[in-house]
Amino acid sequence: MNEQLAFTIEVFLNGLMAGVLYALVALGFVLIYKASGIFNYAQGVMALFAAMTLVGIQNGQVPFAHLINAIFGTDVHKFGWHVHSFAAILLTVIVMIALAWMVQQFVFKHLVGQEPIILFMATIGLAYFLEGVADLMWGSELKALNVCASEGNCLPQGMNVWLEGTTYEALGYGFFIDNLDIVASIVAAVLVAGLVIFAQYTKQGRAMRAVADDHQAALSVGVSLNFIWVLVWSLAGFVALVAGIMWGAKSGVQFSLSLIALKALPVLMLGGFTSIPGAIIGGLIIGVGEKLFEFLIGAPFLGGATENWFAYMLALVFLVFRPQGLFGEKIIERV
Amino acid sequence: MLDDAKQADAQVDNVLEVNNIEVIYNHVILVLKGVSLNVPKGGITALLGGNGAGKTTTLKAISGLLASERGEVTKGSIKYRGQDIQHADPAETVKQGVVQVMEGRHCFEHLTIEENLMTGAYTRTDGNAAIAADLELVYNYFPRLKERRKSQAGYTSGGEQQMCAVGRALMSKPETILLDEPSMGLAPQLVEQIFDIVKSINEQEGVTFLLAEQNTNVALRFAHYGYILESGRVVMDGPAKDLRENQDVKEFYLGMSDEGRKSFRDVRSYRRRKRWLS
Numbered sequence: 321m322n323e324q325l326a327f328t329i330e331v332f333l334n335g336l337m338a339g340v341l342y343a344l345v346a347l348g349f350v351l352i353y354k355a356s357g358i359f360n361y362a363q364g365v366m367a368l369f370a371a372m373t374l375v376g377i378q379n380g381q382v383p384f385a386h387l388i389n390a391i392f393g394t395d396v397h398k399f400g401w402h403v404h405s406f407a408a409i410l411l412t413v414i415v416m417i418a419l420a421w422m423v424q425q426f427v428f429k430h431l432v433g434q435e436p437i438i439l440f441m442a443t444i445g446l447a448y449f450l451e452g453v454a455d456l457m458w459g460s461e462l463k464a465l466n467v468c469a470s471e472g473n474c475l476p477q478g479m480n481v482w483l484e485g486t487t488y489e490a491l492g493y494g495f496f497i498d499n500l501d502i503v504a505s506i507v508a509a510v511l512v513a514g515l516v517i518f519a520q521y522t523k524q525g526r527a528m529r530a531v532a533d534d535h536q537a538a539l540s541v542g543v544s545l546n547f548i549w550v551l552v553w554s555l556a557g558f559v560a561l562v563a564g565i566m567w568g569a570k571s572g573v574q575f576s577l578s579l580i581a582l583k584a585l586p587v588l589m590l591g592g593f594t595s596i597p598g599a600i601i602g603g604l605i606i607g608v609g610e611k612l613f614e615f616l617i618g619a620p621f622l623g624g625a626t627e628n629w630f631a632y633m634l635a636l637v638f639l640v641f642r643p644q645g646l647f648g649e650k651i652i653e654r655v
Numbered sequence: 656m657l658d659d660a661k662q663a664d665a666q667v668d669n670v671l672e673v674n675n676i677e678v679i680y681n682h683v684i685l686v687l688k689g690v691s692l693n694v695p696k697g698g699i700t701a702l703l704g705g706n707g708a709g710k711t712t713t714l715k716a717i718s719g720l721l722a723s724e725r726g727e728v729t730k731g732s733i734k735y736r737g738q739d740i741q742h743a744d745p746a747e748t749v750k751q752g753v754v755q756v757m758e759g760r761h762c763f764e765h766l767t768i769e770e771n772l773m774t775g776a777y778t779r780t781d782g783n784a785a786i787a788a789d790l791e792l793v794y795n796y797f798p799r800l801k802e803r804r805k806s807q808a809g810y811t812s813g814g815e816q817q818m819c820a821v822g823r824a825l826m827s828k829p830e831t832i833l834l835d836e837p838s839m840g841l842a843p844q845l846v847e848q849i850f851d852i853v854k855s856i857n858e859q860e861g862v863t864f865l866l867a868e869q870n871t872n873v874a875l876r877f878a879h880y881g882y883i884l885e886s887g888r889v890v891m892d893g894p895a896k897d898l899r900e901n902q903d904v905k906e907f908y909l910g911m912s913d914e915g916r917k918s919f920r921d922v923r924s925y926r927r928r929k930r931w932l933s
Contacts, residue, residue: 524797530770538719539723539746540718540749540755540756540757540761541754542746542754542778542827544746545723603668637900
C-alpha cells in the first residue's frame with residue numbers, strides 16, 4: 321500500500337481525535353449560549369478548574385493549602401491519601417455543580433435582562449476569577465493526570481495494557497493511534513447521546529429547550545429560570561470536566577488548558593453557536609482540517625506551524641459566506 | 656336583574672385584588688400611577704385602553720413577570736385570595752393558580768405544539784395521568800391543536816399559536832388566567848372563535864379571566880365587568896353592559912357617536928379635558 325496515503329489516513333484519524341476535544345469544549349459553550357444567551361468566555365477555565373480539582377482530590381491535596389499555611393503558620397500540603405479515580409470524579413462533579421450554583425447566585429441572578437455584552441463581560445471577569453481561585457486552591461505547578469491509564473485502579477487488570485498500546489496493523493501498515501483518543505471519542509459520543517436524550521425526552525430537558533427559545537414565556541408558565549440556568553451551568557461544568565480529563569491526560573494539567581477555549585471559538589463559528597450537532601461536527605472538521613492542512617500543505621510548502629492559525633482562517637471564511645455556521649439554528653420564518 | 660345579582664354576588668368573592676399599585680421601570684419610568692381593580696371569582700374581567708395605557712404592565716405586575724424586565728411594584732399591594740403576591744416569583748404565582756398568556760403568543764418556536772402544551776404542566780405535581788387527561792381536555796377545546804401536535808410551533812399560523820398559548824396556560828390547571836391581547840394580529844372571525852373558547856373555558860372549567868384587550872367591542876361583549884385604563888390610571892369601570900352603553904366609551908373606544916365621527920383633534924382635547932376632570 322502506498323506509504324504516503326497510509327500516512328495521510330493516519331493524520332486524518334489523529335485529526336479526528338483532536339477534533340473530539342475541540343468539540344467537547346465547544347459543546348459547553350453551546351449549552352450555555354442556547355439556554356441563556358450568555359457567551360461563556362470562562363468555559364476553558366472551567367475545564368482547567370475541573371481538571372485541577374480532579375487531580376487535587378485524587379492526590380489528596382489540601383485545598384487552599386498555601387492560604388491556610390500563610391494564615392495559621394502551619395505546614396499542611398497533603399492529606400496523605402489517594403482517592404479512587406471514580407470517587408474523585410464524582411466529587412469533582414459535585415464541586416462543578418456547586419460552582420454552577422454560585423455563579424448563578426452571585427453573578428447572573430443579578431444581571432437578568434441585561435445586555436448580552438454586559439453578560440459577556442461578566443464571564444470574562446469570571447474566567448480570571450476562576451483562574452485565580454484554581455491557582456489558590458491547588459497551586460500552579462504542572463500536574464500529571466492519571467485517570468485510569470497507569471494507576472490501574474479503575475479498569476480491570478490487563479486492560480491497562482490495552483490502553484497503552486498505540487500501533488495498529490492494518491492493510492500492511494502500522495497506524496499510530498493514541499488509545500486514549502479512542503476512549504475520548506467513545507466517551508464524547510456517549511456524552512452527546514446522553515445530552516440529546518435528556519433534552520428531548522425529559523421534563524427538565526424540555527424546560528431547558530423552552531428557556532432557550534423564550535425566557536419570558538418559560539417564566540410565564542412557571543419554569544424557574546434560576547433552576548434551569550444552574551442546571552445548564554452544571555451540565556457545562558460536567559462537559560468541561562470531561563474535556564479537562566481528556567486534555568489533561570494527554571498533556572498534563574496546566575494553565576495553557578484554559579486556552580483551548582480559544583480553539584473552540586472557530587469551531588463555534590463553523591458549526592453554529594446554537595447547535596449541539598454543529599459543535600461536534602465543527603470540532604471534527606477543525607481537528608481534521610488543521611492536521612491535514614499542516615501535513616499536506618503547511619509543512620511542505622508554508623514552512624509549517626499552520627495549526628496555529630488554520631482554524632481561525634477557516635472560521636473567517638465561514639463568517640463571510642455563511643455567518644450562521646453550518647448548523648446554526650434555522651430562523652423560523654412563516655410565509 | 657340576573658346580571659345585577661351575579662355582580663353583587665361576585666363582589667363578595669374577589670379572587671384577585673389590586674390596590675393602588677405604582678410600577679416603575681428601570682428605577683425611573685413611572686408606568687402605573689395607582690391602579691386598583693378587583694377580579695371576581697369565576698368571571699371574565701376586561702382591562703381596556705389604548706397603546707401604552709398600562710394594561711400589559713398591570714398583568715405583568717400580577718403574574719410577577721415585571722422583575723425580569725427591570726420593572727417593580729413600588730407602592731400598593733396585589734392580593735390573590737388574600738395573600739400578597741406582588742413580590743412573588745412567577746413560578747410561585749403559577750403554583751398558586753395564576754398564569755399569564757403573554758401578548759404576542761410567545762410560543763416556544765422550536766418545540767412542537769404538544770411539547771409546548773406539556774411545558775405548561777411544568778409546575779404540576781399531580782402525576783402523569785392527570786396531566787395526560789388535561790392534555791386531552793385542551794385538545795377537546797382546540798381540535799386544531801391536535802391535528803398539528805407534531806409540528807414545530809414556529810411553523811403554525813397566528814391563530815394556532817394563540818390557541819397553543821391559551822392551551823399551554825390551561826395545562827397548568829389554573830384558577831385564573833391573565834390573557835393579554837388575544838386578538839392581536841388575528842382575523843375578526845378567528846378573534847370571535849378564540850373568545851368563544853375563552854367563554855366556554857370560563858363557564859365549563861370555572862376558570863377566572865382577566866383580559867387585557869384593545870378590541871373594546873369584542874371584549875365588552877364577552878366580559879362581565881370592565882376597567883378602562885388611560886396613562887397608567889383607571890379612568891372608568893363598571894359592568895360590561897353599562898360600559899357598552901356609556902356615551903364616552905362609545906365615542907372613544909367603539910368609534911360611535913350621536914353627532915357622527917369627531918375629528919381626531921377634537922377627540923384629543925376632549926380626552927385631555929376628561930382626564931383633568933376625573
